[in-house]
Amino acid sequence: MKVILLCDVKGQGKKDQIVNVSDGYARNFLFPQKKAVPADAKSTSELKSKEESRMFREEEEKKAARALAERVKDTVVTIRIGHGADGRLYGSVTGKDIAEGLAAALGTEIDKRKIVVKENIRAYGNYAAELKILGDITAPFVVSVKE
Structure with missing residues (x-):
């Protein structure tokens, strides 16, 4: 009998x-156990x-991810942060700071x-970063840490 599986068996x-x-x-x-239905x-x-519909939805997600990658590409994110007397940063720049x-x-x-x-970003300057958007779609951008 041919059946369509509703979950992994x-x-x-x-x-x-x-x-x-x-x-x-x-x-x-x-x-x-509602694990299959007859394949009529x-x-x-x-x-x-x-x-x-799943294939269409995946294509739409890929299109949106590519559009976001184009927007992110070559973007410079400037983060301003304080420093101590010796010129070193207070702490480091985290992923949360970059995401914001x-x-x-x-x-x-x-x-x-x-x-x-x-x-790790622990000093002033420019750093290369990458945004992983969807699967193999990534977008490079620059993080600039300034006073």
Whole structure:
């Protein structure tokens, strides 16, 4: 019997796959536990439309991520911070500080965990940073630390 899995089933397949299982396994285990539905014309057409909408949504997310990457690219985020008598910074510049500066520059919310700086920022100057937006889509930008 062909069924569409509604969740991952160990030894059978992953969610939204059409698999061939024995009639007893389908009737006595998969259907009562709501882990599968019969693969008739209606449910397969629903599966196809669900897959198409998922693909469309992923494409829209990628377009938005690319647009954000273009806006972030070559942006200079200026962070002003105080220093001690010897010219060293009080503490260091964190991802939260950079995210706030980038959000102010772009006018959009930025998650601090998506910002990658290759070195700790503990002195004045310019530093290369990168924003990981979605999967393999990244955008380089510059962090400028000033008095």
